[in-house]
Amino acid sequence: MDSGGGGGSGAHKAASGSAPSPAPPAPNPTAMLSALMSKRAKLQEELRSIERQVYDMETTYLQESNQFGSVLKGFESFLSSSKNTSNLKRSRKFQADERLFSLSSVTSPAVDEHLAGRDDGREYGAGRSKGGSTPANGQGKPKKGGRPVGRDGKRLRPNDPDLDDEDVFELMRKQEETRLTELEAEKVQYAIHERLRDMERMQKKAEDYRNSLQQEAQAKAQALRYEDELARKRMQTEHAAQRRQDAELVKMQEASALRREEARRATEQKILEEMIRTEKEKAEIDQEINRVKALAEAQARVHEEKQSEEVTKRMMLERMKGEKEKWLSAINTTFSHIEGGFKALLTDRSKLIMGIGGVTALAAGVYTTREGARVTWSYINRILGQPSLIRESSMPKFPLPMSRLLKPSSASLSRGAGFENVILHPSLKRRIEHLARATANTKSHGAPFRNMLFYGPPGTGKTLVAREMARKSGLDYAMMTGGDVAPLGSEAVTKIHQIFDWAKKSKKGMLVFIDEADAFLCERNSTHMSEAQRSALNALLFRTGDQSRDIVLVLATNRPGDLDAAITDRIDEVIEFPLPGEEERFQLLKLYLNQYILKEEGKGSSWGALFKKQQRKIQVNGISDDLLREAARKIDGFSGREIAKLVASVQAAVYGRPDCILDPQLFSEVVDYKVTEHHQRIKLSSEGMV
Template identity: 80%
Template sequence: MRMQEKTRLAELEAEKVQYIIQQHLRDIERQQKEGEKFRESLQQQAQAEAQKLRYDDELARKRMQTEREAQRRQDAELVKMQEAAALRKEEVRRTTEKKILEKMLEDEKEKALLKKQNIQANAEAKGEALTREAKALEDYNRKMLLERINGDKEKWIAAINTTFSHIEGGFRMLLTDRSKLLMGVGGVTALAAGIYTTREGAKVTWGYINRILGQPSLIRESSMPKFPLSRFKALKSTSASLSGGAGFENVILHPSLKRRIEHLARATANTKSHDAPFRNMLFYGPPGTGKTLVAREMARKSGLDYAMMTGGDVAPLGSEAVTKIHQIFDWAKKSRKGMLLFIDEADAFLCEYVHNLIFKHLSDH
């Protein structure tokens, strides 16, 4: 009995231990399940948090991208506004410069017109002054001549009567004496021949002197000297200067304009060497830009003589201007090298000539 009880107790103890073990196993299993559930919940929570972080990051990136797009659009609009402002500013600047240039051109035109009017007025004033002076001088000479004639009238009458009385006595003496008549006729003939010879010789001598010294009055400057010796020296110095090749070194010009002037000088020299007709050239520009100096240097480089006249001296001459200009061209033909005639301020009489032609044309119609 005791053995059975002990065995039974042992079995009970064993069952109790087994139960406790199973209970512990169930607790462990339950704890494992709870741990797995907790781990799963942690994983789910971590996944949720990671997903939330990804979502927040994506939202932040989208927000930053949107802000960048907005900033880029704003920058583009700002650049467009700046470009438009720059274009408007450039347009305003160009418009202002254009207005300033047009104003300057108008001022230059007004200055040129005023200068032309002043030149024309000065020329007309000089012409009128010369005309009045010539008329006053003529009136004065006529008055003095009349006064002298009236004052010396009796003396002249007495002298004429005395002369005629002497001539009458001489004729009577010649008519009565044949030898004296022949001597008188011979003396008168010799006197007439001497007077004629002296007059013609004086004409020839004056023509020769005028050919050497006869520079027209309208010429203000010329490379043709007045005396033969000085002409020889001038030719020698001119040839030396041309052989030296000074050219247009003393003239300051734009390179393109300088090349064109040198081309014209060479063409003029070739025209002279080939005996071809010369061309006319027109230099225009404001005063003091070197037109006269260029013409002088061109004549020297071309190997030609040069002469300069001013249009302001031609306008007051009136109808005598044509004769004076013909004298200039006749004088220019005497140059052995050829003549380059430079007419400074040509508009002073050309404008007057054109104005007269227009007025005549309008009056005819």
């Protein structure tokens, strides 16, 4: 028992001593979990050791209990076989009140029955036992020595006069032995109870230790969970701080990139401004040279015309007089022959009938020939002619040698003026000329052509540039409008294929220009797009899927964002046509003034003047370059088409005057109300009224 208790306390001390102190935060959850599992295994091993100790104590207790049971059984047999049991019970030294423990649980049934008989006042007869048997010697008094004493003889009493001193001493000795035996039994029972209490205390101590181990394990697990939670929070905090640092680093890098980009843009802007300023100065110098040259030529021409005006007038009158006499004689001769013929027909009946038949046959032949030719040409037009969607083309309408002779080729046109009549920004004009030369060289080297997209506000010269580019590059050109495709419906696909098949017949190469391309090449996700338009778009995508060596596709639109993504993917060159600047507006004003007014002033007489009313010439007074530059500053935001309409309005205003004189006042008035009209149109467009 003591060794078991000592072992339990030692195990408890070992368990308490092996309890780890709170560990520092684990670096990661996996290490913390492995440490927790090892601690759990160690605690389970200590608990199994304590259970083995308790089991050994219980086994020892059961073995000792069996030994105590044997002692009690021997004591019970001694009491049951004693012949002096009743005397021992009457002894004052063997009272029930003086015993520590009751012997009712260890005495035999015979003793209990003997005690019960004594208490009832019954006495057994001399020389008889409880069962009625006689003693072995047959006498009534048991004696010792000379007087034999039987075991089942008459019960002796202390105050019996028959007993001698030896018997009394023997009886007292036996009573004392019985008392010692009872005390020993009580001591054994007390030891058993002490052992039971020790076992209960050990069990309770083991249970308390087990509970404390469980609580300690729970506390450690909770501490580990708390440490794991703290580690997770710390990791989250570190990750958040790292993310913030990364975000700040990215922001700093973006800011640095933006600063570098801004510096680069500023440098490029300065370079571009310097180039523009240089080009502007160069253009001003060239313009001044051209102006001086034109002024000198005009002065020389005026001087020459003044000198030869009288001679020219006299020669013209003589020529007109001769022409008049010739035509009068021809008319008289013709009418005289007609008169003679009519007289002959009216006088001769057979000639009259033959004349009427001949005229009738001639009329029938003319009518039949005209209608037959119309049907034939319509059939040829359908088979060999240009498609109906083409509004303008440089190719002959029919592949006949005569049409080629009557119409000059684009190659001869390309050797002409070029881009002199196109007013653009110098950098844009250089790029257009470069593309025209590149297109011409591409055809000569047999390389595939590059498709182009022209976008910008209306009236900025996209169509004119496409036409001049085709002429400059030596290609044929064909122009169509995207708005003509939608009314065709299901026939649009066939017409698109006809255009590309017809364009491939050109030996020089064909530049196909589609104006207002967004009308049928818009985004296919649009809900307003019909199935026919979608099919036409797919047909165009099919014909432009690969780079062609025969066709250059040029698209023009005011809204490039509405084009389908597949269309923009097929574009190789994207060129923006912005509104003209002040210098370009000045040059456009000069160009259109020369086209609409100065050329009208310099038109000479022709043969048509003989049969038409002579037009009054426009006289220009005081229209200087300074006035044109002032007007160019006023018409800021005007497109090239609006400037042309402005000059046409100036021409109409001049024709509205009786003297047909253009002066600065009239020019400024027209410019002012056109500027007001332009701003009003912009205002109405912003309000959604136009």
